[in-house]
Amino acid sequence: MNYLKEYNELTAICPKTYIKYSEPMENHTFIQTGGIADIYIKPKHINDVQKIIRYAKMNEIPLTVLGFGTNVIIRDKGIRGIVMNLEYLNDITVNENEIIAGCGASIIDVSRTALKHSLSGLEFACGIPGSVGGALVMNAGAYGGEISYVLKNAKAITLSGDILVLNESEFEFGYRKSIFQKENYIILEATFQLINSDPAEIREKMDTFTALREEKQPLEYPSCGSVFKRPPNHFAGKLISDSGLQGTRVGGAEVSKKHAGFIVNVNHATSTDYLMLIQHVKETVKQNFDINLETEVKIIGEE
Known part of the structure; x- marks a missing residue:
């Protein structure tokens, strides 16, 4: 199917949004492979995310959400419909012993922010090369830590465009599993509950994990x-x-x-x-x- 008409309509609906037609996905995956996406779009605001999701649903267009492309293989024939990348939703803020991070923030950057504010709990993530959204979907973990240990709540959006806030009792975390994956919820924001600790001890853990990763x-x-x-x-x-x-x-x-x-x-x-x-x-x-x-x-x- 030729999605040029839909590309033009989305450009009009979200005029300030980065949008490309017939985009090679090898430019957006860590393994540097992947075919063409019919429409590739990177919204900067949650309201644009809603517009894109509702447009895709109303017009029965396939919608794929992509993070940093770190843990994905995109087949050589590419992806039909719309690929939406949320890396521009990347704000990170600190509120006492909580960190609130947009889904497009790097989980490594969140761990470094925690170190900067003497907050412990995310040391394990210091070498995981993915987004916050991807980390939640997969319940990412390493070196004895995982997202399920530190996630307090998450803001997500359904494939109908409805925004939800989920708490600990709703995550359904397991080994590389989550409610986000099960229900195809699109994560918008995460709040991590951390604990105050000695920054020297936090840094020592992160340095150890980084050395192990580089070695192995x-x-x-x-x-x-x-x-x-x-x-x-x-x-x-x-x-x-x-x-x-x-x-x-x-x-x-x-x-x-x-x-x-x-x-x-x-x-x-x-x-x-x-x-x-x-x-x-x-x-x-x-x-x-x-x-x-x-x-x-x-x-x-x-x-």
């Missing part, structure tokens, strides 16, 4: 982070390593030699390269250990 993760290449969820009583990386898959390539995608849980873009990989390599890894681990690996990375776009 292949940060020198584009990647989509940890590809697979942790199977019960196992570690995905060890299963992959024990299967002899480190260094295995499909096209320009490679199972990292540094950390088997990562697949890196070493030579102009396509999303198809990634998906074929993921399938090979899953089949090999299943054959060797009778364990079904599930992807943690989100795979979207036209098949």
Whole structure:
């Protein structure tokens, strides 16, 4: 379908909004792959988010919400309809021992803000390269911490354009799961409840986590982070390593030699390269250990 008419209408509805027609998504993902989005739009205000959502619903146009593109693979055929990126909703404010952050703020920046104000609880997030919205959706975690431990409430919007405020009893957090993911709620803002602590101790934890990340993760290449969820009583990386898959390539995608849980873009990989390599890894681990690996990375776009 040609969405040029819809592009022109959205430009009129949201005249001050960044909007592109036929935008390559390889420019908006950490792995630097992905096909064309028919309409790519970055609203600066919540009321524009509502307008876009209601326009998409009224006109039955597919709507995809994208954060920083850190934990996503967009197929090479691209994404039909509208892709809405909320990275401009990135305000961060501090109110005593609470931090209120827009969904488009970097979770790393939020952790640094916490350090600046001697607030503890977000040290684990100091190396997670994603947005606040993405972190909530996936209940992101590392080094013994996770979003569920510190989130007090969240403002979200439904696919009908209705704004909700959810509290702790409604999050339904689990391992890489949340109510936001389950109900396709679009996060607008998060409030984190932290505790006062010694900034030197906070910094020491963050420095330790950063050093561990740099030592163990292949940060020198584009990647989509940890590809697979942790199977019960196992570690995905060890299963992959024990299967002899480190260094295995499909096209320009490679199972990292540094950390088997990562697949890196070493030579102009396509999303198809990634998906074929993921399938090979899953089949090999299943054959060797009778364990079904599930992807943690989100795979979207036209098949």
